[in-house]
Amino acid sequence: MPIIIRVCLLSAVCLFTISLTSCQRGPNARVRQSMYRSQQLYNQGMELSMQRDQFQQSANALQHERDQLAMRAQSLESNLNIANKRLDNLNAERSEMQQRYVSLMKTAKGQPSPLDGEATRRFQELADKYPDFEFDPSTGVSKFHSDILFDSGSDVLKSSAKEILDQFAAIMNDGNAKRLNVLVVGHTDDKPISKAKTQRQHRTNWHLSTNRANSVVLSLSKFGVIQGRMGAAGYSMYQPVIPNENDSARQKNRRVEIFVLAPDAVVAGWDPNPTLLN
DSSP, X not given: OOHHHHHHHHHHHHHHHHHHHHHHHOSOHHHHHHHHHHHHHHHHHHHHHHHHHHHHHHHHHHHHHXXXXXXXXXXXXXXXXXXXXHHHHHHHHHHHHHHHHHHHHHHHHTSOOOOOHHHHHHHHHHHHHOTTEEEETTTTEEEEEHHHHBOTTOOSBOHHHHHHHHHHHHHHTSGGGGGOEEEEEEEOOSOOOOOHHHHHHOSXXXXXXXXXXXXXXXXXHHTTXXXXXXXXXXXXXXXXXXXXXXXXXXXXXXXXXXXXXXXXXXXXXXXXXXXXXX
């Protein structure tokens, strides 16, 4: 039985008793005290009833909030599963492209330079002018030490780097070199990225190496090299020129390489066999 009903019944009984007592003895202090006590019990019953109603309302509100949080958690879990699937697909695509680049790099390193004598001479002059730029006339491969192009942990080209890339693009856009393609490849040393500021831009050395290659490609594009002639790749720390035994060795391994490729090197231009991407 609810409290309020019990209190009301008790109050009625008390009033009935008081009425009988009054008839027999007349008003006295005990009667007044009983009436006062009955009123107190009634007031307490009403207060308890109000508190019970408030508690029930709070419980209903908390239940509603819990249901809302459960629905939100379910939605977040669904979004996380979708994001993980997309990440798995991207990693699979990157792995496939990586294998294609590895194959191309092995082929390119074993081939003679496609550059003619004039372009080779101009690239050699560029190497003489910039100590941190290397050129191999037998293969046509150019190497930029990262320090000449980027600040540590950055993929933003230095102002001074744009000058040499402008001259590189001018050679590639002149004479017989205009028919050749370009593959830009980024490399890092073996130290993982540790600075929080750098990690926000490049989570791993994979990201840093590919982002730097992309920056060089976009810069060459601004200087007139048609984007359809170019490709970009990153090898993180896994293609060092010498073992990473000290800071001097690591400096040499932090580099961007540019491979000048013959027109039939499909990775740097239009791919006539797009089924490889399926």
